[in-house]
Amino acid sequence: SCTPRTHEPLFQDTIREAGLNPYLLEFVSIREHCSWVHMFEKEEATRKAKELVAMAVAKAALLKPLTQSTFPVIKKGLVIGGGTAGMTASLSLAEQGFEVYLVEKEKELGGNLRNLYFSLNGENPQTLLKEMVEKVESNEKIHIYKNSEIADFAGYVGNYKTTVKTYNDRPTSNNGDGTAQPAEGRGNLTTIEHGIVILAAGAKERQTAEYLYGQDERIVTQKELEERIASDRLESLGGKLSTVVMVQCVGSREENALYCSRVCCSTAVKNSLKIKEINPGVNIFILYRDIRTYGFREEYYQQAREKGIVFIRYGLDSKPEVVKENEQLKVRVFDPILNEKLEIDLDLLVLSAGIVPNDEN
Numbered sequence: 639s640c641t642p643r644t645h646e647p648l649f650q651d652t653i654r655e656a657g658l659n660p661y662l663l664e665f666v667s668i669r670e671h672c673s674w675v676h677m678f679e680k681e682e683a684t685r686k687a688k689e690l691v692a693m694a695v696a697k698a699a700l701l702k703p704l705t706q707s708t709f710p711v712i713k714k715g716l717v718i719g720g721g722t723a724g725m726t727a728s729l730s731l732a733e734q735g736f737e738v739y740l741v742e743k744e745k746e747l748g749g750n751l752r753n754l755y756f757s758l759n760g761e762n763p764q765t766l767l768k769e770m771v772e773k774v775e776s777n778e779k780i781h782i783y784k785n786s787e788i789a790d791f792a793g794y795v796g797n798y799k800t801t802v803k804t805y806n807d808r809p810t811s812n813n814g815d816g817t818a819q820p821a822e823g824r825g826n827l828t829t830i831e832h833g834i835v836i837l838a839a840g841a842k843e844r845q846t847a848e849y850l851y852g853q854d855e856r857i858v859t860q861k862e863l864e865e866r867i868a869s870d871r872l873e874s875l876g877g878k879l880s881t882v883v884m885v886q887c888v889g890s891r892e893e894n895a896l897y898c899s900r901v902c903c904s905t906a907v908k909n910s911l912k913i914k915e916i917n918p919g920v921n922i923f924i925l926y927r928d929i930r931t932y933g934f935r936e937e938y939y940q941q942a943r944e945k946g947i948v949f950i951r952y953g954l955d956s957k958p959e960v961v962k963e964n965e966q967l968k969v970r971v972f973d974p975i976l977n978e979k980l981e982i983d984l985d986l987l988v989l990s991a992g993i994v995p996n997d998e999n
């Protein structure tokens with residue numbers, strides 16, 4: 639009845655000590671496969687246990703002694719994805735003396751970091767990006783394949799053989815969301831031999847059709863807002879910016895995507911503090927389900943409240959409603975503190991759409 643996880647190696651050791659080949663052992667997991675999963679069907683569980691034992695005995699009669707072999711390991715690494723994680727992993731391997739093959743599907747390294755222009759603690763992500771790319775590109779141990787993807791993959795732990803396809807004429811990222819077009823172009827094939835693989839393929843901002851997104855240029859995602867702030871286009875939509883409303887958890891933490899993206903609450907706080915810094919007079923409302931500013935980012939949430947940013951909680955059963963009446967954008971939301979429905983006229987609606995894996999992954 640003991641679990642093979644802990645006891646199979648123990649019994650193998652005992653057999654070895656007795657002078658037998660340790661692989662002449664067949665283990666039946668009555669605990670996991672019968673006692674636990676069928677605890678309320680005792681008779682059926684007992685019948686199943688007997689059948690499992692009978693099968694194991696039959697199999698044991700056919701067991702052959704096995705010997706362990708050692709293989710040389712190729713001391714080179716393949717890293718898939720040249721964002722922050724992929725570049726960090728590549729640098730770490732290279733600094734430990736290993737050759738690295740870094741495969742990035744886009745024309746440039748950087749991933750999402752290329753779209754981040756400021757951070758909560760005041761550091762400049764673009765400076766980090768520049769420094770990191772320079773370090774990676776100048777490291778002789780890191781072989782970079784940009785505009786490339788994995789065409790074939792074979793082998794086993796320690797000894798992999800991967801074919802990388804590098805495109806000459808592949809369309810570049812023009813989806814507007816940092817992703818590349820599906821590759822149809824011709825490319826050069828390179829075969830790489832390596833011992834380990836690090837997958838650092840990241841994610842992208844979710845595309846949404848909720849809250850009238852795509853129907854009015856005053857409705858943007860957090861990523862688009864950050865680009866506008868960084869390029870001084872915050873007030874370029876006609877007229878002075880007076881009221882901004884942000885909606886959290888767009889497409890997240892509900893059916894089809896139950897997970898929390900973990901970055902969008904902090905991003906909303908970051909972008910609203912930035913707007914207040916540029917223009918303290920702007921009214922900002924953040925409509926949220928839970929504020930998840932992880933760790934010490936909670937301090938920035940507090941700062942946001944102190945600067946007059948208004949947080950209004952909503953539930954899945956009372957999601958905000960966005961309407962456009964005579965060119966005026968409005969959001970209607972029930973405020974549980976005031977216990978009444980509010981209607982807010984706004985100039986800019988910002989959606990925190992969360993993150994999803996890249997389509998091809």
Ligand SMILES: Cc1cc2nc3c(=O)[nH]c(=O)nc-3n(C[C@H](O)[C@H](O)[C@H](O)COP(=O)(O)OP(=O)(O)OC[C@H]3O[C@@H](n4cnc5c(N)ncnc54)[C@H](O)[C@@H]3O)c2cc1C
Binds near residue numbers: 719750751788999
């Ligand atoms: C909208 C948005 C806002 C964010 N805001 C913040 C923020 O303010 N602060 C913060 O710390 N973090 C933020 N994040 C999270 C941020 O993305 C991460 O902190 C960091 O950039 C992730 O780095 P990464 O290397 O894991 O992934 P990515 O940056 O996504 O990089 C993955 C790389 O892998 C490449 N790739 C993907 N698939 C393949 C493939 N099959 N073959 C080859 N290459 C492939 C991609 O092209 C990309 O270059 C945000 C994320 C999003 C989506």
Ligand code: SF4
Binds near residue numbers: 888899901903904929
């Ligand atoms: S908005 Fe906040 S709570 Fe919602 S998914 Fe993003 S980080 Fe999680």
